[in-house]
Amino acid sequence: MAFRRLMGRWPTGVSVVTTREGERDYGLTVNAFLSVSLTPPTILVSLGHEADSAEPLRRAGRFAVNVLAHDQRAVSERFARAVPPEEKFRGLPVHRGRSGLALLDGAIATLEATVAKAVEAGDHTLFLGTVDRLDLGADSTPLLFLRGQYAEASGPELLRLPKSRP
Ligand SMILES: Cc1cc2nc3c(=O)[nH]c(=O)nc-3n(C[C@H](O)[C@H](O)[C@H](O)COP(=O)(O)O)c2cc1C
Secondary structure, eight states: OHHHHHHTTSOEEOEEEEEEETTEEEEEEEOOEEEEETTTTEEEEEEETTOTTHHHHHHHTEEEEEEOBTTOHHHHHHHTSOSOHHHHHTTOOEEEOTTSOEEETTOSEEEEEEEEEEEEETTEEEEEEEEEEEEOOSOOOBEEEETTEEEEOOOHHHHTOOOOOO
């Protein structure tokens, strides 16, 4: 499809969005993630109606975004599979956020958010979340997604990373 192919030219990072309903963790790989507002800090994730995690997230009213590091491609693949949620988390090192949400070890950034609004848009639901807590996580480079494929930075010259600020 031309639209999908064209949008594949827009490079993104890769995240795993987690939520928790009762004692059950859910998670899926998401690249439709963006920051919306600074005051209050607000983020957005777009989940397809087909995603099994979408309704638990709506009911739980909270979610976490785990920004994956370049060496977490297998984690991305694991959370993009259509398997029961407990299988996605089996054997995976996680720690718990303040609200009990599963935060993935090794992620380069994690944000915990409370759903402020859910907006239906075609075959997706846009979940706007007010950020409750953030953590910079591991100091590493991100996993990238471009033209339907994973990409990794192979060095500062290729990615032209800005110098880190103190
Ligand atoms: C790189 C990548 C990015 C993805 N981004 C999204 C996304 O933004 N929104 C979405 O709903 N699904 C996205 N998916 C697909 C879901 O991860 C996949 O359908 C997953 O199996 C859904 O899990 P669930 O049904 O257990 O919720 C993406 C998959 C990959 C590999």
